[in-house]
Amino acid sequence: MLKAIRKNSFILIVLIPILIHFLIFEIFPLGFSFYISLFNWSLVGNHEFVGLRNWIDLFQDPLVGKSLLVTFKFAVYYILPSMIIGMTLALLINTKLKFANFFKELYFLPVVTSIIILASVWKWIFVGDKGGIVNFLLETLFGTKNQKFFSDENMALFITALLSIYKACGSLMIYFYAGLKGLPSSVFEAAKIDGANSWKALTKITLPLLRPTILYIVIISTIDVLQTFESSFILTGGGPNYATTTIVYHIYKTAFVNMDMGYASSMAYILFIIILIISLIQYKVLNKDVSYGG
Amino acid sequence: MCLMAVNKLNRGMQLMSILNLKKIAIYFLMIMLAVIFVFPFMIMLGGSLNNRTVLVASPSMWIPETPSLKNYRSIMNDELVLRWLLNSVVISAIPVLTSIIICCAVGFIFAKKRFWGKQVLFWMFMAVLMIPSQMTLIPRYIMYSKFNWIDTYWAFLVPGIWSVMYMFLMRQFISTIPDSLLDAANIDGCGDFRVFAEMILPLCRSAIATVATLSFVSKWNDFMNPLIFTSSDSMYNMIVGLASMLQKTGNFGIQMASAVVTFLPTLILFIAFQRYFTEGIALSGIKG
Numbered sequence: 001m002l003k004a005i006r007k008n009s010f011i012l013i014v015l016i017p018i019l020i021h022f023l024i025f026e027i028f029p030l031g032f033s034f035y036i037s038l039f040n041w042s043l044v045g046n047h048e049f050v051g052l053r054n055w056i057d058l059f060q061d062p063l064v065g066k067s068l069l070v071t072f073k074f075a076v077y078y079i080l081p082s083m084i085i086g087m088t089l090a091l092l093i094n095t096k097l098k099f100a101n102f103f104k105e106l107y108f109l110p111v112v113t114s115i116i117i118l119a120s121v122w123k124w125i126f127v128g129d130k131g132g133i134v135n136f137l138l139e140t141l142f143g144t145k146n147q148k149f150f151s152d153e154n155m156a157l158f159i160t161a162l163l164s165i166y167k168a169c170g171s172l173m174i175y176f177y178a179g180l181k182g183l184p185s186s187v188f189e190a191a192k193i194d195g196a197n198s199w200k201a202l203t204k205i206t207l208p209l210l211r212p213t214i215l216y217i218v219i220i221s222t223i224d225v226l227q228t229f230e231s232s233f234i235l236t237g238g239g240p241n242y243a244t245t246t247i248v249y250h251i252y253k254t255a256f257v258n259m260d261m262g263y264a265s266s267m268a269y270i271l272f273i274i275i276l277i278i279s280l281i282q283y284k285v286l287n288k289d290v291s292y293g294g
Numbered sequence: 295m296c297l298m299a300v301n302k303l304n305r306g307m308q309l310m311s312i313l314n315l316k317k318i319a320i321y322f323l324m325i326m327l328a329v330i331f332v333f334p335f336m337i338m339l340g341g342s343l344n345n346r347t348v349l350v351a352s353p354s355m356w357i358p359e360t361p362s363l364k365n366y367r368s369i370m371n372d373e374l375v376l377r378w379l380l381n382s383v384v385i386s387a388i389p390v391l392t393s394i395i396i397c398c399a400v401g402f403i404f405a406k407k408r409f410w411g412k413q414v415l416f417w418m419f420m421a422v423l424m425i426p427s428q429m430t431l432i433p434r435y436i437m438y439s440k441f442n443w444i445d446t447y448w449a450f451l452v453p454g455i456w457s458v459m460y461m462f463l464m465r466q467f468i469s470t471i472p473d474s475l476l477d478a479a480n481i482d483g484c485g486d487f488r489v490f491a492e493m494i495l496p497l498c499r500s501a502i503a504t505v506a507t508l509s510f511v512s513k514w515n516d517f518m519n520p521l522i523f524t525s526s527d528s529m530y531n532m533i534v535g536l537a538s539m540l541q542k543t544g545n546f547g548i549q550m551a552s553a554v555v556t557f558l559p560t561l562i563l564f565i566a567f568q569r570y571f572t573e574g575i576a577l578s579g580i581k582g
Contacts, residue, residue: 010486011409014399025453026422029430092324103324105568107331112564114515116533120540120553121334174572227426230517234540248428255432265432272429279424
């Protein structure tokens with residue numbers, strides 16, 4: 001017994017504290033979150049047990065419905081455009097021309113930059129008066145009047161999504177690039193001999209072969225969208241008229257501004273369940289569909 | 295005969311010019327996109343060197359006529375900003391150091407050791423990656439306020455001591471180390487501690503560099519946790535500090551200079567360790 005402990009002392013000394021840490025900071029909050037959701041829980045004062053009332057309220061709250069709709073609209077603005085740009089970037093750097101690597105690093109720069117830093121510039125680029133660069137360009141090029149980007153309901157969400165696209169397409173480029181590198185070159189040589197042009201090769205060969213990569217990107221992008229928060233926080237404060245209140249922003253407001261922790265916990269749980277389902281689908285789909293057949 | 299040769303030559307030249315045209319088109323597209331991608335950074339840099347307090351929309355705005363470091367001087371004299379920088383360094387650097395050691399040790403165990411329940415434990419760790427961090431924000435906030443950790447470094451240092459993601463990265467890397475190397479060390483009578491310190495850690499240099507850069511940048515750029523777990527402005531990190539500036543003052547130059555200062559450590563690390571960033575992203579799917 002003692003010998004076994006001594007033999008495995010490294011494992012025990014490392015894993016036991018880590019396991020305890022893991023249980024306290026990762027596992028316990030999961031259960032605790034559900035417990036909180038059964039209470040009328042504000043930080044000060046007593047917690048009042050309310051059973052499943054928070055969970056029932058959820059389905060009658062117009063703001064929950066609205067934040068789901070906003071998040072869905074955000075996904076529409078964000079997912080396809082960021083994938084098209086990411087794919088374009090990947091194809092460009094995959095030409096392996098001179099300096100392609102340099103451009104790759106440039107396109108990647110927004111990915112490592114904090115979204116708050118990018119939003120600080122975004123805020124000034126899209127300022128709603130003559131001072132905004134976009135307004136300046138629109139006026140000189142098209143004679144458009146000053147657009148109040150952040151006080152227009154549709155525009156505000158679009159500009160917020162644009163920031164996310166700008167930040168994310170560099171990482172999508174890397175995923176697509178990795179996918180492109182993994183494709184068998186023999187197929188392309190065969191296509192060239194058959195006289196297929198580049199566009200045909202792209203749509204008929206490359207994209208179908210990249211199906212697993214595309215699926216993976218769609219799924220991680222969806223999860224990303226479901227967690228969008230920062231850009232609304234900085235650029236619009238969720239407004240105007242809740243037009244940029246995403247799910248997570250709504251949870252944040254409910255928990256830490258209105259101090260309604262119980263209700264916010266039930267919302268966070270719903271979000272968790274949605275993301276869990278998507279992750280499981282990802283796991284299933286990708287495990288079935290990764291080989292290029294040869 | 296001669297005609298045929300000329301024809302051939304012509305066709306060859308046509309082909310070459312088509313190829314060149316294609317090349318030129320690709321470069322043109324790449325440069326155009328690069329300009330768009332770099333544009334916000336130029337605004338940031340130009341604005342920070344500017345004397346103006348509001349953004350004036352003319353090309354002169356991002357190429358300031360008389361560049362001055364006035365904005366930088368004024369934020370560097372701001373004690374609050376210096377405090378934010380210090381906070382950022384503390385809550386980014388210390389977790390990186392502990393993460394490297396712990397993730398490497400745990401990764402080593404999962405890659406090379408055999409013990410009862412290993413698979414179950416490993417997948418339990420990995421399952422947590424599916425949990426969005428916002429999910430546990432509320433319970434963690436209540437926990438930390440019970441511990442009196444709100445508004446202290448503990449709320450960042452203790453929970454951030456290691457992370458599953460980087461453990462996984464380490465495990466993947468250590469799996470590629472041949473067993474024979476470790477067996478030889480075991481035959482020589484080296485205990486696990488010596489094997490870990492004298493073989494695994496040095497062999498993992500490039501994995502450690504990846505983990506260090508990725509985790510430093512993600513902690514430095516962390517917004518949600520410091521936003522929730524701090525309450526007084528002297529405990530903000532630089533990112534939350536910048537966000538609070540954006541919501542209060544409308545001074546363009548000062549805001550851009552703060553943004554540049556916040557961005558600088560990331561940029562330096564990125565230039566120095568580019569390879570690790572893109573590799574890390576491709577490996578793990580984490581975004582900076």
